[in-house]
Amino acid sequence: MKxxxxxxxxVLWGLPTLLAQNxxxxxxxxxxxxxxxxxxxxxxxxxxxxxxxSDKDIADASNRSVEAIRQNFRLAIDKAVIGSLxxxxxxxxxxxxxxxxxxADTRHDLQRIYATTxxxxxxxxxxxAANKGQFAMFRKKKLTADTPMDEATAVHVDNNRIxxxxxxxVIADEDLIPYLATKYEKDVxxxxxxxxxxxxxxxxLDLARKVYQREIKVHYSVYNHDGRQIGGNYVKVVxxxxxxxxxxxxxxxxxxLAQSLLDKM
Numbered sequence: 001m002k003x004x005x006x007x008x009x010x011v012l013w014g015l016p017t018l019l020a021q022n023x024x025x026x027x028x029x030x031x032x033x034x035x036x037x038x039x040x041x042x043x044x045x046x047x048x049x050x051x052x053x054s055d056k057d058i059a060d061a062s063n064r065s066v067e068a069i070r071q072n073f074r075l076a077i078d079k080a081v082i083g084s085l086x087x088x089x090x091x092x093x094x095x096x097x098x099x100x101x102x103x104a105d106t107r108h109d110l111q112r113i114y115a116t117t118x119x120x121x122x123x124x125x126x127x128x129a130a131n132k133g134q135f136a137m138f139r140k141k142k143l144t145a146d147t148p149m150d151e152a153t154a155v156h157v158d159n160n161r162i163x164x165x166x167x168x169x170v171i172a173d174e175d176l177i178p179y180l181a182t183k184y185e186k187d188v189x190x191x192x193x194x195x196x197x198x199x200x201x202x203x204x205l206d207l208a209r210k211v212y213q214r215e216i217k218v219h220y221s222v223y224n225h226d227g228r229q230i231g232g233n234y235v236k237v238v239x240x241x242x243x244x245x246x247x248x249x250x251x252x253x254x255x256x257l258a259q260s261l262l263d264k265m
Contacts, residue, residue, distance in 0.1 A: 037092060037093055037094055038093040038094075038187050038188050039093070039094045039095070039096075039185060039186045039187045039188070040085055040093045040094070040095040040096070040186060040187070040188045040189075040190060041095070041096050041097075041098065041180060041184050041186040041188070041189050041190070042078060042081055042082055042085075042095055042096070042097045042098065042099075042190045042192065043098050043110070043113055043189065043190065043191045043192065044074060044078050044097070044098060044099035044110075044192055045074065045191075045192045045193055045194055045195055045219075046114050047070070047074065049119065049167065049193060049194040049195065050070055050073070050074065050194075050195050051194065051195070051196045051197070051198070052070070052195075052196070052197040052198065053197070053198050053199055054197050054198070054199065054214055055069050055070065055197075057241075057244050058244050058245075058246050058249070060244075061244030061245050061246075062244070062245055062246040062247070064246065069246055072246060072250070073195060073197070073246070073250075074099070074195065075099065076250045076254055077192065077195060077218060077254055077257065077258070078097050078099045078100065078192070079097075079100070080250075080254040080255055080257065080258035081097075081190065081192065081258045081261060081262075082095050082097050082100070083255070083258060084255070084258035084259050084261065084262045085262065093188075096184055096186065098110050098113075109180070109183075112173075112176070113176065113180075116171070116172050116173035116176055117169050117170065117171055117172065117173075117176075117191070118169075118170040118172055119167055119168065119169060119170065119193055119194070120167070120168055120170055121165040121166065121167060121168070122165060122166060122168040122232065123164060123165055124164050124165060124166050124233055124234070125231075125232065125233065166193075166219045166220075166232060166233050166234040167193040167194035167219040167234075168193065168219075168221050168232050169191040169193050169221040169223075169232075171223065171227065174227060176227070177189060177223055177224075177225065177226070177227035178225070178226070178227060181225035181226075186225065187224065187225050188222060188223070188224055188225070188230075189222070189223045189224075189225075190220055190221075190222055190261075190265070191220060191221040191222070191223070192218060192219070192220050193219045193220055193221055194217070194218070194219040194234075195216075195217075195218055195219075196215070196216065196217040196218075196219075197214065197215075197216050198214065198215055198217075199212055199213075199214060199215075199241075200212065200213040200214060200215045200238060212240075212241045213238050213239070213240060213241065214238070214239055214240070214241055214243070215236055215237070215238050216236060216237050216239075216249075216253065216257065217234050217235070217236040218234060218235050218236070218257050218261065219233075219234040220232065220233065220234070220235075220261060222265055231264070231265050233264050235257050235260040235261045235264060236257075237253045237256050237257055237260075239252075239253055
């Protein structure tokens, strides 16, 4: 019995040290995070890059204004992406959203980002099989500026087809990412660059009777804390035209978009 009591005392005495070796405290989140986690800052798309030909139908079916539909979609995709970054304890990425952070200081940072960021359609990178999953590699190896995007990807040869291109964020202010990295204590920066909700005319059964498919595309760019781009692409889902309730669209399809985005990173 004495030996058992002594063993318990020794284990309890050493427990804080043991835990400290496996976790770190993130000042930005005040949460205990795994050592191999990646801290992510999510930047929402500028509202001017919201493109839709379906707002009226969805607004009518949802009993909301068109403006409310647009605002809700922007908030919802941001929350879905943040949610996708919180996976199992061994792989989750501690993230922060500039859209959900409503402080005046953050609002100012978001305006600076929009003012100094350009946008252009670039060819969708095609990941080489050996280098697939750059975000996972970043988490494991903490990739820095020594691993640029062009070493991890091969560019698609067809630049003329719009579906083979994505809206890329081009950072004009070279001090922006280092500033955000220091202030928000983040490793990776995910720019949601464009949201598209359109009729899929390639699979249109009967436009007059509104029997067709709709498509949502979410474009994004990924930068590391040194300001080097390490990813970029778009994700999409397709759903039928009789699916017009905004809540149902968000609940059923936004998690799929967010998870697909995370998988491609």
